[in-house]
Amino acid sequence: MTATPTTIGELFRSLGLALTVRSLAEEDEAWACTLTRPDGKTYEIESVSFFDVDPETGDEWIVEPSPSRVLSVLAGGDVEDEDGEETEEAGEDAETAAREFLGDEAYELLNELDAAGLE
Secondary structure: OOOOOOOHHHHHHHOOOEEEEEEOOOOOOOEEEEEEOOOOOEEEEEEEOEEEEOOOOOOEEEEOOOHHHHHHHOOOOOOEOOOOOEOHHHHHHHHHHHHHHHOHHHHHHHHHHHHOOOO
């Protein structure tokens, strides 16, 4: 990274990442996403859905993946194990994999930008 990115989208671009998105036939409104670094290393997200929420009504609607939305998934949140259960171990494994993929500095910056809502 050269200049410190100020949004998740800028972080995505500064890391030279590429994003591949595939719809999942077996899951309505879900996608499989692959992030690829310039050196060819990949990070796979098997199934993810994205929603926007109307702050006044709380209504939700599905939205398509974008680079910043997909990268935000690596910042944490609800991570399920292979049985579909949210566990502390699944969250720790996801954090370790994300740190390994992005590097400690970029991972920490991602968490800061995500917490601030800076897409």
